[in-house]
Amino acid sequence: MDTKNMREYLGWLYYQYLLITGIYVLEPWEKSIFNTVLFTMVAMVIYTSYVFVPVHVRLALEFFSGVCGGQHESTMALMN
Numbered sequence: 001m002d003t004k005n006m007r008e009y010l011g012w013l014y015y016q017y018l019l020i021t022g023i024y025v026l027e028p029w030e031k032s033i034f035n036t037v038l039f040t041m042v043a044m045v046i047y048t049s050y051v052f053v054p055v056h057v058r059l060a061l062e063f064f065s066g067v068c069g070g071q072h073e074s075t076m077a078l079m080n
Contacts, residue, residue, distance in 0.1 A: 018024040021038075023031050
């Protein structure tokens with residue numbers, strides 16, 4: 001893909017973003033505030049997913065392996 005087509009395509013994507021979110025009617029300073037809040041929230045979701053999802057998946061796997069009969073002997077000895 002050549003540079004001109006890529007630039008036109010990115011411009012088209014940005015235009016679609018403006019239309020879908022409805023921010024094309026805002027003033028420039030309002031657009032910048034909206035974009036800042038939106039991208040900050042997206043960054044926070046990505047960071048939270050990166051940090052906490054693996055921990056929750058590991059804990060869920062440990063829980064379900066325990067529920068399905070995968071308990072260790074040391075756990076059973078403590079329960080008796």
